[in-house]
Amino acid sequence: MQRTAIYPGSFDPVTNGHLDIIKRGLTLFDKIIVTILENPEKNAFFTVPERIELLEASLKNIGNIEITSDGGLLVDFAVKHKAQAILRGMRAVSDFEYEFQMALMNRKLNRDIQTVFLMTGLRWIFTSSSIIKEAAQFGGNIKSMVPPVVFEKLKNIYKKE
Numbered sequence: 001m002q003r004t005a006i007y008p009g010s011f012d013p014v015t016n017g018h019l020d021i022i023k024r025g026l027t028l029f030d031k032i033i034v035t036i037l038e039n040p041e042k043n044a045f046f047t048v049p050e051r052i053e054l055l056e057a058s059l060k061n062i063g064n065i066e067i068t069s070d071g072g073l074l075v076d077f078a079v080k081h082k083a084q085a086i087l088r089g090m091r092a093v094s095d096f097e098y099e100f101q102m103a104l105m106n107r108k109l110n111r112d113i114q115t116v117f118l119m120t121g122l123r124w125i126f127t128s129s130s131i132i133k134e135a136a137q138f139g140g141n142i143k144s145m146v147p148p149v150v151f152e153k154l155k156n157i158y159k160k161e
Helices: 016-025 048-058 074-080 093-109 129-137 148-160
Strands: 004-009 031-037 065-070 085-090 114-119
Touching: 004 016, 004 074, 016 031, 016 085, 016 114, 031 048, 031 074, 048 065, 048 148, 074 085, 074 093, 085 093, 093 114, 129 148
Parallel strands: 004 031, 004 085, 031 065, 085 114
Antiparallel strands: none
16 A cells, blocks of 8 residues: 655745655655645735746656645545645744644544654754745845745845845
């Protein structure tokens, strides 16, 4: 049986921390479905098609990855795609409470879907999509924190402003 995990997130934009979790997740799972969660309450910087494009470019040399988006319940999505687990990355203690609540709710909704947490590599512990966008907006050097395609996209956006 193929071991499949869903790696959900906003990926607005994808960071090297996200890529680290995906690569390490592939040592545990045969396939990872990277899923952009569409949250109408969040004001996204990039559109879903743009985020898919950035993910595809960033992951083009990595096999056993599927990239998609969804706006429903994550556990329903996991069942539909025959996934056994939800893969989540945690940067710091501040992430724990929210992630723990989500894991417990998903377990309540479907006991067959497990949540697997991976600690973000120390190199990426301080990065988040929000912080990276803010740094880029004010001319900060984010080149080492994001895939090259994301760096170029943000550089071009903020160069125009």
